[in-house]
Amino acid sequence: xxxxxxxxxxxxxxxxxxxxxxxxxxxxxxxxxxxxxxxxxxxxxxxxxxxxxxxxxxxxxxxxxxxxxxxxxxxxxxxxxxxxxxxxxxxxxxxxxxxxxxxxxxxxxxxxxxxxxxxxxxxxxxxxxxxxxxxxxxxxxxxxxxxxxxxxxxxxxxxxxxxxxxxxxxxxxxxxxxxxxxxxxxxxxxxxxxxxxxxxxxxxxxxxxxxxxxxxxxxxxxxxxxxxxxxxxxxxxxxxxxxxxxxxxxxxxxxxxxxxxxxxxxxxxxxxxxxxxxxxxxxxxxxxxxxxxxxxxxxxxxxxxxxxxxxxxxxxxxxxxxxxxxxxxxxxxxxxxxxxxxxxxxxxxxxxxxxxxxxxxxxxxxxxxxxxxxxxxxxxxxxxxxxxxxxxxxxxxxxxxxxxxxxxxxxxxxxxxxxxxxxxxxxxxx
Numbered sequence: 001x002x003x004x005x006x007x008x009x010x011x012x013x014x015x016x017x018x019x020x021x022x023x024x025x026x027x028x029x030x031x032x033x034x035x036x037x038x039x040x041x042x043x044x045x046x047x048x049x050x051x052x053x054x055x056x057x058x059x060x061x062x063x064x065x066x067x068x069x070x071x072x073x074x075x076x077x078x079x080x081x082x083x084x085x086x087x088x089x090x091x092x093x094x095x096x097x098x099x100x101x102x103x104x105x106x107x108x109x110x111x112x113x114x115x116x117x118x119x120x121x122x123x124x125x126x127x128x129x130x131x132x133x134x135x136x137x138x139x140x141x142x143x144x145x146x147x148x149x150x151x152x153x154x155x156x157x158x159x160x161x162x163x164x165x166x167x168x169x170x171x172x173x174x175x176x177x178x179x180x181x182x183x184x185x186x187x188x189x190x191x192x193x194x195x196x197x198x199x200x201x202x203x204x205x206x207x208x209x210x211x212x213x214x215x216x217x218x219x220x221x222x223x224x225x226x227x228x229x230x231x232x233x234x235x236x237x238x239x240x241x242x243x244x245x246x247x248x249x250x251x252x253x254x255x256x257x258x259x260x261x262x263x264x265x266x267x268x269x270x271x272x273x274x275x276x277x278x279x280x281x282x283x284x285x286x287x288x289x290x291x292x293x294x295x296x297x298x299x300x301x302x303x304x305x306x307x308x309x310x311x312x313x314x315x316x317x318x319x320x321x322x323x324x325x326x327x328x329x330x331x332x333x334x335x336x337x338x339x340x341x342x343x344x345x346x347x348x349x350x351x352x353x354x355x356x357x358x359x360x361x362x363x364x365x366x367x368x369x370x371x372x373x374x375x376x377x378x379x380x381x382x383x384x385x386x387x388x389x390x391x392x393x394x395x396x397x398x399x400x401x402x403x404x405x406x407x408x409x410x411x412x413x414x415x416x417x418x419x420x421x422x423x424x425x426x427x428x429x430x
Contacts, residue, residue, distance in 0.1 A: 004237070004238065004239060004240040005034045005035065005036050005074060005238050005239060006033075006034075006035060006036065007035070007036040007037075007038060007239070007249075008035060008036065008037050008038060008039060009038070009039065010038050010039065010249075010252065010253040010256060011039070011256070012039055012090045012091060012092060013090070013147055019144065020091060020092050020095060020096075020168055020171060020172065020175075021089055021090060021091035021092070021140065021144070021171055021175060022089070022090045022091075022144065022147040023087065023088070023089055023137070023140050023141040023144060023145070023146055023147060024087075024088045024090075024146055024147040024148050025085065025086070025087055025088070025146065025148070026043075026084075026085070026086055026088055027083065027084070027085050028048075028050070028077060028080055028083065028084040028085075029080060029083045029084075030080055031050075031076075031077055031078050031079060031080055032075075032076055032077045033076065034053075034074055034075070034076040035074065035075055035076070036072060036073075036074050036204070036238075036239065037069050037071065037072065037073055037074075037075065038071060038072055038249075038250070038253050039071065039090050039091070039092070039093075039253075040068075040069060040070050040071050040090070040091055040092070040093035041069045041088055041089060041090040041091065042066065042067065042068055042069070042087075042088070042089045042091075042137075042178060042182070043065075043066070043067040043069070043086045043087065043088055044065075044066055044067075044086055044087040044089075044133060044134065044137055045061050045062060045063055045064065045065040045066075045067070045084065045085075045086045046063065046085045046086055046087065047063055047082075047083070047084070047085045048061070048062075048063070048080070048081075048082045048083045048084035048085055048086075049061065049062045049063075049080075049081040049082050049084070050077050050078075050079050050080040050081055050082075050084050051077070051078050051079035051081075052067065052075060052076070052077055052078070052122065053075070053076040053077075053078045054067070054069070054073060054074070054075050054076075054121055054122070055073050055074055055199055055201040055202060055205075056074075056199050056200075056201050057199070058078075059121070059122040060122075061077070061084060061086075061122070062124075064124055064125045064126075064127075064130045065122055065123070065124055065125075066122070066123050066124075066125055066133060066182055066185065067121060067122050068117045068118075068121045068122075068182055069121070070093060070114065070117060070118055070121075070205055071093050071094075071205065071208045071253075072204035072205050072207070072208045072250065073201070073204065073205055074201050074204070074238075087134075087137045087141075089137060089140060089175075089178070090147075091175055092257050094254065094257055095172075095257060096172065096175050096176060096179065097113050097114070099172060099176065100113060100176055100179070101113075101351070112351075112355035112356070113179065113183075113355070114205075114209060114355060115355060116183045116186070117179070117182065117183065118205065119186075120186045123182060123185045123186050125185055126185075129181060129185055132181065133178065133181060136174055136177055136178050136181075137178075139174055140171055140174050140175075143167060143170060143171055143174075144167070144171065200224060200226065200231075200234050201238075202224075203220060203224060203231065203234070203235065204246075206220075206223065206224075207220075207246070207247065207250060208250050208254075211247070211250060211251055211254060211273050211274045212272050212273060212274055213274065213319075213320075214274070215247065215274070217231055217232060217243060222368055222369070222371070222372045223368060225371070225375065225415055231243070247274070248284055248288070249288075251273045251274060251275065251284070252284065252285060252288045252289065254273050255269060255273060255281065255285060255293065256289075256296070258272070258273070259293060259296055259297040259300070260297070260300050265278075266278035266281055266282065266293055266294070269281060269293075281293060317339070318335075318339050318346070318349060318350070319350070319361075321335070321338070321339075322335065322350075322358075322361060322362060322365070323365055326362060326365040326366050326369065326388065326389055327366070327369075327387065327388055327389040328389060329389070329391075330362060330389075332346055332347070332358045332359075335358070343358075346358055362389075363399045363402070363403065364403060366388040366389050366390065366396075366399070367388075367396075367399055367400055367403045367404065369387075369388045370384050370385070370388050370396060370400065370408065371404070371411065371415075373387065373388070374408055374411055374412045375412070375415065381393055381396065381397075381408050381409065384396065384408070396408060
């Protein structure tokens with residue numbers, strides 16, 4: 001029988017809930033058990049050798065390995081050949097990701113931090129990069145101390161000291177530098193093969209990345225090619241939570257982040273995070289955390305409006321419009337005009353919201369819909385192409401290769417919906 005995977009804390013630090021990151025050192029002599037990480041983290045391996053199972057894929061850990069774990073991913077060190085010692089940085093991914101896209105990308109280049117970090121989550125650093133990375137980790141340690149060895153307090157709150165006033169800014173810049181160095185150190189040849197059925201363990205990261213949308217089991221079924229009951233069964237057997245309880249847990253985690261680091265109203269947060277309204281967010285937050293949202297904010301907030309993006313409602317409306325009208329002949333200029341913006345601004349918003357350009361996002365939705373029709377209907381490929389918004393079969397074929405790495409015909413022959421009995425026997429998840 002499948003065992004429930006325990007979850008780590010929704011906070012970076014048990015010492016100080018409003019820290020944007022924490023530093024610690026771990027030492028392992030034996031394999032671990034699987035663990036779900038609501039909070040993102042980096043591991044920098046100092047010594048030892050072992051094997052990591054990250055979202056059902058195996059990676060070798062050895063000195064100079066740098067591991068990126070994104071929110072709600074599952075890790076399990078299944079083998080320890082020699083004792084492992086490594087630095088651990090836990091941090092608020094959404095906060096840093098938002099800052100990178102808003103303030104560190106003046107040319108509005110197409111950045112997808114999630115995709116870049118998840119495609120190849122373990123990199124082997126060459127000596128110069130290793131020395132620089134080690135220095136970055138230690139600079140953060142020197143700034144905030146070790147989580148497992150808290151420094152004695154001098155009685156003055158950190159935020160009131162001269163250094164504390166700039167501490168978050170200092171740490172944020174170090175975290176951004178680590179992320180950029182990690183991405184630039186990736187070896188394309190070492191990336192995991194994505195030409196396969198979507199890994200069910202990726203459901204958690206997908207949910208976390210789309211909390212502002214109306215997420216349903218039916219929608220997940222189309223994306224992961226599993227039946228609704230198989231997805232529900234997998235979530236419950238892995239986390240011990242129902243589908244809706246898991247969404248609530250994820251939304252509370254993001255709510256904590258937004259309450260501490262932005263000045264969004266509860267009404268705005270309800271829309272951004274997928275709650276029904278501000279009353280709903282207050283009720284859920286009180287039940288889970290033990291205090292109401294406004295009380296939590298007044299107690300823990302340290303940084304106001306750190307990365308405020310105006311007109312969020314319009315941005316989400318834009319994404320929803322494309323999603324609901326994917327089968328129409330949408331043109332970027334016409335859609336931009338509808339929302340009173342330039343095509344350049346349209347692409348900037350989409351890169352920020354969904355990490356895709358207008359063309360990629362539209363084709364992504366169309367290909368997902370085409371996959372569903374290929375599996376559930378006997379329609380010809382031309383009929384499916386026309387139904388999802390393409391004018392020719394060749395256009396569908398070209399985009400299908402881009403997003404699924406195979407032809408529509410091969411997809412129909414080799415892929416099938418996964419049923420609950422199959423999901424119960426998924427290999428290497430635990």
